[in-house]
Amino acid sequence: MPVSAADVAAAAALARLQLEPGAAAGLARELESILAHVETLAAAHVDGIPPTASAADVPAALRADVPAPEGLQVPLEAMAPAWRDGFFTVPRLAAHRGDRSHE
Amino acid sequence: MSDALHRRSIAGIAGDVASGVQQATAVVRAALSDIVRCESGPDRLNAVISYDHDAAVADAAAMDRRAAAGDSALPLAGVPVAIKDNICTLGLPLTCGSRILAGYEPPYEATAVQRLRAAGAVVVGKTNLDEFAMGSSTEHSAFGPTLNPMDRGRVPGGSSGGSAAAVAAGWVPAALGSDTGGSVRQPAAFCGVVGLKPTYGRVSRYGLVAYASSLDHVGVFGRTVADAAAVLDVIAGHDPLDATSVRAEQPALSGAIRHAASRGQLPLQGIVAGVPDEYFPDWVEDGVRAACSTALDTLRELGATIRPVSLPSTRYALPSYCVLATAEASSNLARFDGVRYGVRTRDAATVDVLWELSRSAGLGAEVRRRIILGTHVLSAGYHDRYYVQAQRVRARIRHELDDVLASGIDVLFTPTTPAPAFAPGTHAGDAWGSFQSDVFTVAANLAGLPALSQPVGRSGGLPVGGQLIASRWREDVLVRVAAALETGLAA
Numbered sequence: 304m305p306v307s308a309a310d311v312a313a314a315a316a317l318a319r320l321q322l323e324p325g326a327a328a329g330l331a332r333e334l335e336s337i338l339a340h341v342e343t344l345a346a347a348h349v350d351g352i353p354p355t356a357s358a359a360d361v362p363a364a365l366r367a368d369v370p371a372p373e374g375l376q377v378p379l380e381a382m383a384p385a386w387r388d389g390f391f392t393v394p395r396l397a398a399h400r401g402d403r404s405h406e
Numbered sequence: 407m408s409d410a411l412h413r414r415s416i417a418g419i420a421g422d423v424a425s426g427v428q429q430a431t432a433v434v435r436a437a438l439s440d441i442v443r444c445e446s447g448p449d450r451l452n453a454v455i456s457y458d459h460d461a462a463v464a465d466a467a468a469m470d471r472r473a474a475a476g477d478s479a480l481p482l483a484g485v486p487v488a489i490k491d492n493i494c495t496l497g498l499p500l501t502c503g504s505r506i507l508a509g510y511e512p513p514y515e516a517t518a519v520q521r522l523r524a525a526g527a528v529v530v531g532k533t534n535l536d537e538f539a540m541g542s543s544t545e546h547s548a549f550g551p552t553l554n555p556m557d558r559g560r561v562p563g564g565s566s567g568g569s570a571a572a573v574a575a576g577w578v579p580a581a582l583g584s585d586t587g588g589s590v591r592q593p594a595a596f597c598g599v600v601g602l603k604p605t606y607g608r609v610s611r612y613g614l615v616a617y618a619s620s621l622d623h624v625g626v627f628g629r630t631v632a633d634a635a636a637v638l639d640v641i642a643g644h645d646p647l648d649a650t651s652v653r654a655e656q657p658a659l660s661g662a663i664r665h666a667a668s669r670g671q672l673p674l675q676g677i678v679a680g681v682p683d684e685y686f687p688d689w690v691e692d693g694v695r696a697a698c699s700t701a702l703d704t705l706r707e708l709g710a711t712i713r714p715v716s717l718p719s720t721r722y723a724l725p726s727y728c729v730l731a732t733a734e735a736s737s738n739l740a741r742f743d744g745v746r747y748g749v750r751t752r753d754a755a756t757v758d759v760l761w762e763l764s765r766s767a768g769l770g771a772e773v774r775r776r777i778i779l780g781t782h783v784l785s786a787g788y789h790d791r792y793y794v795q796a797q798r799v800r801a802r803i804r805h806e807l808d809d810v811l812a813s814g815i816d817v818l819f820t821p822t823t824p825a826p827a828f829a830p831g832t833h834a835g836d837a838w839g840s841f842q843s844d845v846f847t848v849a850a851n852l853a854g855l856p857a858l859s860q861p862v863g864r865s866g867g868l869p870v871g872g873q874l875i876a877s878r879w880r881e882d883v884l885v886r887v888a889a890a891l892e893t894g895l896a897a
Contacts, residue, residue, distance in 0.1 A: 304791075306782070310782060311778060311782075313785070314778045314779075314781040314782040314785060315778050315781075317781050317785065318736060318740075318765075318777045318778055318780075318781040319740070319743065319758075319761040319762050319765050320762060320765055320766050320769070320774055320777065320778065321762045321763065321766040330775065330778065333775065333837040334775075334778070334779055334782060334837070336837050336838055337728065337779060337837050337838050337841075338792075340724070340725050340728070340838055341725045341728060341729055341783075341792060341796075342725075343721070343722065343725055344722055344725050344726060344729070344792070344795045344796060344799050345791075345795065347719065347722050347795070347798070347799045347802065348802075349795070349798035349799060349801075349802055352798050352801045352802050352805075353798070353801065354794050354797030354798045354800075354801065355797055355798075355800055355801040355804070356620055356797060357620050357650075357854075358606040358620055358621065358804070358851070358852065358853060358854025359606055359607050359650055359652065359854060360854070360878065361607070361652055363649040363650055364646075364649050364651075365649070366646065374514070374647070375513055375514060376496065376513060376514050376515070377513050381513075382513050393745070394750070394752075396754060396755065396756065396757065396760060
């Protein structure tokens with residue numbers, strides 16, 4: 304199935320990735336060459352076989368839904384670049400500079 | 407003498423250190439000396455990308471104190487080990503071979519590493535890898551490529567190329583890697599060492615940075631089958647911190663090897679090895695085919711019965727893997743956004759731009775390509791065609807392997823790769839080529855089966871790997887057959 308530059312641009316936007324100007328067309332050709340091999344899957348006889356998302360033959364274990372210790376080896380605040388009132392503080396975005404209402 | 411301390415078997419090192427005959431500090435200093443001498447010189451392999459000399463020696467000294475105090479639970483006493491740099495360790499950076507994690511030091515340690523340390527091992531370095539374990543050559547690292555110690559004009563394989571190279575160079579007797587589609591077995595084959603991928607759920611993935619969670623395994627490199635088995639014995643076992651970790655019977659692998667060697671009859675009497683025709687197509691390189699033929703003759707001489715089998719879905723394994731791995735990667739790597747993790751681009755005006763700029767600057771070209779591919783196959787209009795179909799094919803491949811292994815076959819034998827190590831740049835500009843050297847290894851990941859690569863000969867002077875695959879949870883059969891084959895080929 305053909306892959307267009309627009310398809311690549313759409314996927315990149317969903318993946319939060321910027322593309323260099325003109326890169327989408329080349330990437331589309333690369334993806335198309337990969338998907339040409341993937342298309343062979345359509346010939347596989349899988350009628351009646353349910354899809355599986357796991358290699359495990361037992362379901363993932365669930366623990367009791369009760370609060371548990373963090374399991375961290377150092378306190379959370381020791382890992383924070385900055386910490387205030389029980390929250391991490393992070394650098395302000397440029398759009399918020401000068402706008403104190405977001406503090 | 408001291409230079410050879412770390413080049414001995416794990417049993418030899420651990421036995422002497424635990425009994426006080428040898429000091430762990432001497433062993434670890436010898437390993438570090440090799441690493442520093444090579445990696446700081448003009449002939450560097452670029453296999454170890456971070457280490458803390460003083461901390462490793464201090465850990466070794468603590469190990470010596472444990473031995474002196476009579477601590478008997480030290481099967482890896484004083485054994486220097488290297489850890490692939492997508493596995494968390496305390497006290498060393500974690501990069502995943504990516505710029506986006508520059509400066510990150512994990513606040514916790516992987517369960518596998520904790521168990522290594524508890525057993526007396528000493529971490530001497532973190533090893534290079536294809537960025538976020540995406541690749542088969544260790545060319546795609548922000549820290550530059552790793553060279554193959556067997557031939558510096560060849561790649562060491564990947565993505566765990568640094569760990570394979572560190573073991574092959576003789577710096578450490580064992581190392582940890584991760585195997586999503588063959589990333590332990592393929593570099594083991596290229597570097598002439600043993601690579602062991604356990605059953606999915608056997609070893610905790612807690613502390614392993616996820617690439618494709620349903621396919622990721624922590625695996626082991628060793629110079630010998632016994633060394634790899636000794637490490638797996640230690641790191642295996644249920645871990646409540648990994649929801650996919652399984653409570654399964656865990657026979658002592660080292661014991662299985664000793665048991666096989668001590669039998670009066672032929673060591674593989676009663677073992678049936680299946681040889682799938684689909685793993686020996688005409689495009690397998692002649693030298694690889696010849697080495698595998700010799701290995702099969704040796705298995706027969708050791709008492710095994712060789713039986714042809716058929717796995718017709720093999721041709722779908724690589725396309726299925728390609729879809730599933732990239733789809734899972736597109737989700738798993740969303741966390742590297744410049745906010746939760748990662749280097750942050752300055753002066754972004756909005757959060758959207760912050761995410762896009764940070765990810766685009768921090769992630770390398772191969773990772774970005776795989777994320778975009780994975781996002782594409784999951785997007786509306788393509789999800790059923792690609793992703794759901796790949797999931798169905800995965801189930802078929804798994805059933806097929808399970809059925810063959812339940813039909814009186816103890817192990818399957820295949821080449822690990824269709825050709826020996828290739829030259830750097832071989833797959834540049836060939837998007838599909840970067841997946842192709844995993845063509846014989848991905849099925850074991852899709853099915854979650856234990857598999858092992860071991861040296862079975864040479865082709866053009868380069869190591870050739872033979873792969874064994876066993877039934878789920880039967881690592882004991884795997885290492886028993888592999889150890890006998892190792893001995894038989896050396897005779």
